[in-house]
Amino acid sequence: xxxxxxxxxxxxxxxxxxxxxxxxxxxxxxxxxxxxxxxxxxxxxxxxxxxxxxxxxxxxxxxxxxxxxxxxxxxxxxxxxxxxxxxxxxxxxxxxxxxxxxxxxxxxxxxxxxxxxxxxxxxxxxxxxxxxxxxxxxxxxxxxxxxxxxxxxxxxx
Numbered sequence: 001x002x003x004x005x006x007x008x009x010x011x012x013x014x015x016x017x018x019x020x021x022x023x024x025x026x027x028x029x030x031x032x033x034x035x036x037x038x039x040x041x042x043x044x045x046x047x048x049x050x051x052x053x054x055x056x057x058x059x060x061x062x063x064x065x066x067x068x069x070x071x072x073x074x075x076x077x078x079x080x081x082x083x084x085x086x087x088x089x090x091x092x093x094x095x096x097x098x099x100x101x102x103x104x105x106x107x108x109x110x111x112x113x114x115x116x117x118x119x120x121x122x123x124x125x126x127x128x129x130x131x132x133x134x135x136x137x138x139x140x141x142x143x144x145x146x147x148x149x150x151x152x153x154x155x156x157x
Contacts, residue, residue: 008046011049022116026112034117034144040124043085044086045089054093055068073123113150
């Protein structure tokens, strides 16, 4: 199981937020945990770290929500007859992640791991709109994060 990650660092704001953005090896490790759990071989995806303005514009355009959000997932849909191991794109808003980690009393790196796992599960077709879907997706997230030594992100601290 191996993830091929295209990393785009587009956030150019506060130095402490930039310093907390995870490394390519961190993202690779988190993605490999997802692929292992899902019994998938080599898969490629892009992770783009952005500011609140870009996150808000994309969230508004694609989800109709005029506010920045932690992670957006854009699954790749190959044309008929084309078989390619490209999952799609994750857009992660660095300032939102930093703020949420503080508000939720979590380490910033653990929150990045959670949002990366969460986003990848979306790229693989999981969702959380319906309660049953949410339970399945959250259970997967908790199990995957546990293999990485990260506590249940849904437990209140």
